[in-house]
Amino acid sequence: MVAPLKPTNVTQVDLTRLRGVGPRTAESLNNLGLFNLGDLFFHLPRSYQDRTRITPMGELRHGVEVLVEGEIQQSSVIRRKRPMLVASIHDGTGFLGLRFFHLFKGQPQAFAAGTQMRCFGEVRATPNGLEMIHPSYQRVTPGKAAQLPQHLTAVYPIGQGVRQADLQRYVLEALDWLAAGHLIIDDLIPQELLHQACAQAWNGQGASAPQLPDLASALRLIHQPRASDNIQAILDAKHPACQRLTMEELTAHYLAIRQMNQRRKQQQSPPLPDTQLAEQLRAQLPFGLTGAQQRVSHEVEYDLRRSHPTLRLVQGDVGSGKTVIAALAACQAAASGYQTAILAPTELLAEQHARTLGDWLKPLDQEVVWLSGSVKGKARNQALARIAAGASVVVGTHALIQSNVEFARLGLVVIDEQHRFGVGQRLALRTKGQQAEVHPHQLMLTATPIPRTLSMTLYAGIETSSIDQRPPGRQPIKTVAINGQRRGEVEARVAEACRAGRQAYWVCTLVEDNEEIPAQAAEKAFEQLQQQWSDIRVGLVHGKMKPADKERQMSAFRDGEIQLLVATTVIEVGVDVPNASLMIIENAERLGLAQLHQLRGRVGRGSEASSCVLLYQAPLSQTAQKRLDTLRNTDDGFKIAEMDLELRGPGELLGKRQTGLVQLRVADLTRDRDLLPVAEALGEALLHQAPMQAQALIHRWLGGNVAFAEA
Ligand code: ADP
Ligand code: MG
Numbered sequence: 001m002v003a004p005l006k007p008t009n010v011t012q013v014d015l016t017r018l019r020g021v022g023p024r025t026a027e028s029l030n031n032l033g034l035f036n037l038g039d040l041f042f043h044l045p046r047s048y049q050d051r052t053r054i055t056p057m058g059e060l061r062h063g064v065e066v067l068v069e070g071e072i073q074q075s076s077v078i079r080r081k082r083p084m085l086v087a088s089i090h091d092g093t094g095f096l097g098l099r100f101f102h103l104f105k106g107q108p109q110a111f112a113a114g115t116q117m118r119c120f121g122e123v124r125a126t127p128n129g130l131e132m133i134h135p136s137y138q139r140v141t142p143g144k145a146a147q148l149p150q151h152l153t154a155v156y157p158i159g160q161g162v163r164q165a166d167l168q169r170y171v172l173e174a175l176d177w178l179a180a181g182h183l184i185i186d187d188l189i190p191q192e193l194l195h196q197a198c199a200q201a202w203n204g205q206g207a208s209a210p211q212l213p214d215l216a217s218a219l220r221l222i223h224q225p226r227a228s229d230n231i232q233a234i235l236d237a238k239h240p241a242c243q244r245l246t247m248e249e250l251t252a253h254y255l256a257i258r259q260m261n262q263r264r265k266q267q268q269s270p271p272l273p274d275t276q277l278a279e280q281l282r283a284q285l286p287f288g289l290t291g292a293q294q295r296v297s298h299e300v301e302y303d304l305r306r307s308h309p310t311l312r313l314v315q316g317d318v319g320s321g322k323t324v325i326a327a328l329a330a331c332q333a334a335a336s337g338y339q340t341a342i343l344a345p346t347e348l349l350a351e352q353h354a355r356t357l358g359d360w361l362k363p364l365d366q367e368v369v370w371l372s373g374s375v376k377g378k379a380r381n382q383a384l385a386r387i388a389a390g391a392s393v394v395v396g397t398h399a400l401i402q403s404n405v406e407f408a409r410l411g412l413v414v415i416d417e418q419h420r421f422g423v424g425q426r427l428a429l430r431t432k433g434q435q436a437e438v439h440p441h442q443l444m445l446t447a448t449p450i451p452r453t454l455s456m457t458l459y460a461g462i463e464t465s466s467i468d469q470r471p472p473g474r475q476p477i478k479t480v481a482i483n484g485q486r487r488g489e490v491e492a493r494v495a496e497a498c499r500a501g502r503q504a505y506w507v508c509t510l511v512e513d514n515e516e517i518p519a520q521a522a523e524k525a526f527e528q529l530q531q532q533w534s535d536i537r538v539g540l541v542h543g544k545m546k547p548a549d550k551e552r553q554m555s556a557f558r559d560g561e562i563q564l565l566v567a568t569t570v571i572e573v574g575v576d577v578p579n580a581s582l583m584i585i586e587n588a589e590r591l592g593l594a595q596l597h598q599l600r601g602r603v604g605r606g607s608e609a610s611s612c613v614l615l616y617q618a619p620l621s622q623t624a625q626k627r628l629d630t631l632r633n634t635d636d637g638f639k640i641a642e643m644d645l646e647l648r649g650p651g652e653l654l655g656k657r658q659t660g661l662v663q664l665r666v667a668d669l670t671r672d673r674d675l676l677p678v679a680e681a682l683g684e685a686l687l688h689q690a691p692m693q694a695q696a697l698i699h700r701w702l703g704g705n706v707a708f709a710e711a
Contacts, residue, residue, distance in 0.1 A: 007181055007183060008182070008184070009183075010036065010184065010185045011036050013037040015037070015040070024161070025162070028161030031161070032159045037177075041185060044666065045154035045155055045156055045222065046156065048235075050152050050153075051152075051153050052152065054118070056068075057070060057093050057094030057095060058093030059093070059094075062123060064122070064123050065121065067119070067148075068096060070089040070091030070092075070096070071089065071090060071091070072088070073087075073089065073095070074087065075111040077103070077108050082101065085098075085103055085107060086100075087099075096119075096130055096131065097126070098137075099132070101133075117138070117140065118138045118139075119135035119138075152227060154222075154224070155168075179220075185215060187214055188215075188696050188700065189247075189251070189693070189697070190690060191214055193686060194212055194244075194247070194682065196685065197678050197682035198210070198212060200681050201681055210243065211240065212240050217241070218240075218242075219245075221239075222245070237671060243672075251679040251683045251697060252702060253701070253702070255686070255687070255697060264308065265308050266308075267439050268308070269308055269310070269438060269439050270307070270336070270338055270411045270438060271305055272304040272335075272336035272411055272412065275332055277334055278301070278328045281327060281331050281361070281364060282328065289321075289324070290470070292466070293469075297324075297328050299312070300312060300314070300325060300328070301328070304329060304336075309440070310441040310443065311444075311463065312442075312444070312464065313444045313446060314465045315446055315464060316446075316466065316467030316468075317447060317637035318600075318601025319471075319604060320469070322416070326357075326414045327361070330361070330366075330392065330412065333412040334366050338411025339390060339392060339407050339408060340412040341407070342395045342396070342414045343396065343398070345397070345416070346570060347372045347547055347550070350396050351370065351551055351554075352554075357393055368393045368394075368395065369387055369393070370395050370396065371384075371397075371399055372399050372547070373397060373398075374548075387406065387407055388406045388408055390408035411441065413440050413441070413442045413443070415443070417445065417446060447598060447601070474606075476609075478609070478610070478612070479614065479632045479635075480612075480613055480632065481614040481632060482613055482614070483615075484586070485618075490613055490615060494582065495532075495536060498536045499536070502579075502581050503564070503579050503581065505564075505566075505580060505582070506525060506529065506565070506566045507571070508522040508587075509521075509585065509587045509590050521568075521586075522540060522541075526538060529564065529566060536564055538565075539565045539566065541553045541567045542567065543568060558577050565580075575602055576602075578605040579608070580605070580606075580610075581603055581606065581609065581611070582612075582613075583599070583603045583611075583613070585614050585615060587616065588615060589616040589621075592627070593627045593644040594641065594644050596627065596631055614632075623647055626647060630643045665701070
């Protein structure tokens with residue numbers, strides 16, 4: 001690389017300026033998401049190797065990764081199906097075996113006895129003693145040994161066409177350029193603001209703030225730590241240098257979300273002011289709204305009157321009664337001349353919503369149309385025609401997003417169980433209603449509450465409502481965990497309950513990581529239970545069944561014709577049969593906490609006392625034990641969500657799908673949750689004192705993804 005005369009910004013230096021990088025290598029690097037030297041700096045190591053010191057062979061143990069140096073004592077090529085090179089090396093303190101399964105030309109000669117050699121690799125205990133398999137090696141001339149590196153060697157994520165050693169070399173070259181002052185990397189966060197924000201947030205928590213380094217120092221330390229640095233802290237991302245980067249990323253996200261919310265406030269939506277129909281519905285409901293439902297429905301009502309798009313998340317535990325909130329909002333839209341689309345994650349749930357809303361709205365002369373992937377042919381064309389003609393409410397699965405569904409005047413989109421939808425799907429539905437820059441209002445319903453620590457930053461600006469009260473007369477669900485060996489006793493209990501006129505679910509879960517298996521397990525359980533009791537009517541639903549069959553079984557269960565329903569987790573979301581009061585979950589240890597809580601929420605919906613039996617296969621892992629304990633001890637969805645976050649981290653819980661955000665690159669929301677308030681304070685300070693930097697920061701971390709994240 002030829003030094004540019006003036007220091008150049010890292011983002012402006014092409015990868016091909018690095019020694020050894022031609023167009024082909026550049027393309028492979030592009031595939032790793034690396035386009036310029038700036039990207040290279042933000043491509044962080046996944047581990048480190050310590051080649052800074054030589055370990056005496058007498059000190060070697062199984063499992064350590066070390067550098068050794070010694071003299072080859074003997075070597076030989078063993079001819080098997082494939083030739084194999086075995087050698088032994090000694091340094092006066094001990095011996096070590098070396099073994100290579102893939103040979104290349106000249107390699108046996110390189111290991112001639114008497115050669116002085118340095119090898120790096122993992123030591124393994126074998127029947128033949130300690131060995132290194134395929135170590136990397138380097139010949140050393142006695143007396144003129146090459147210097148040992150000063151720093152640990154970073155190991156990077158690599159992809160096809162990129163060799164680890166090459167990538168390491170590229171990063172080192174770029175770091176040299178940075179050190180020599182030929183390159184500059186924009187430090188978008190002034191140290192002073194950073195310190196202020198840290199002090200403010202940390203002192204607020206009663207701790208003293210760590211001093212976070214500037215960006216260039218942080219990057220250098222992460223790519224080239226010394227053996228004396230706290231490597232474990234770096235690997236755990238708890239080192240100040242890592243926190244510096246995490247802080248940047250979280251701040252960038254905070255700023256992006258804040259900006260999107262501001263933009264939304266400038267968009268236009270149809271005001272939906274007419275509440276007459278909603279009043280009528282309220283008067284006709286077979287129940288009175290709970291205080292919490294009343295409060296939330298007022299919040300929504302107020303939102304919909306405005307001419308800017310609502311984006312409200314209604315959180316309410318399973319069974320808290322979210323559907324009626326959607327129905328009231330749909331009435332308000334209809335009375336004001338607009339359509340509502342209600343999106344459910346499964347066909348079973350969409351069907352049930354169509355039925356419930358139909359029952360409620362048809363007496364008010366409102367048309368409810370159902371559309372899912374399984375509605376085909378003539379029925380489908382009819383449904384499409386009615387949607388285009390302005391049917392008040394359209395309930396469906398993601399089939400609603402398909403391009404040939406045309407709404408006449410879409411004013412409101414309700415997304416039930418919103419965490420189950422991808423960002424892209426939500427975006428598509430929102431664009432659908434967009435006519436001449438008019439955006440539909442959006443209401444999201446979720447039973448998986450967002451823990452408060454995370455919602456502060458990630459949902460900043462999204463209005464949230466909580467239905468924190470259950471409908472009256474509900475009895476708490478009694479939950480017990482029982483060893484699967486006692487399945488027989490549990491079966492007897494189920495039979496007894498069914499004979500006494502109660503209804504029950506028998507849920508079969510994943511036996512292995514195979515989509516087919518739960519259906520098979522359910523079929524097996526169904527046959528066994530059905531044969532066992534001739535006087536009890538047993539039904540079966542699983543995801544592999546035809547929608548019409550599924551629906552037949554569900555309605556038979558709803559109408560009480562079936563007493564025991566054997567099912568897979570397809571019934572997890574939303575299914576509502578108030579008379580069912582007993583649930584057995586087989587292999588409960590295999591499910592996550594939130595999922596178990598959702599499943600359990602299928603019972604306890606009527607006035608009858610309900611119970612849930614968690615059948616497990618012993619022995620339980622510690623985490624599984626904790627999950628089952630938590631479930632036995634509480635039915636508070638918020639507590640369960642917090643616990644879920646502790647037990648499995650937000651990777652799954654709050655991944656791309658749930659946050660509506662693009663994936664985080666360095667931050668981890670559980671590990672780094674203490675940094676969230678700091679990022680927020682820092683974001684605000686940047687906006688006021690360095691708005692240009694704030695923009696550049698968003699660009700650095702979210703780049704072209706900002707528009708996508710807006711869904
Ligand atoms: P979820 O919040 O899980 O979606 P649903 O909307 O399905 O809950 O409501 C659960 C059950 O409670 C339904 O049968 C519904 O009709 C009933 N329900 C909702 N609100 C009330 C209320 N205020 N009083 C009595 N029953 C109610
Ligand atoms: Mg629901």
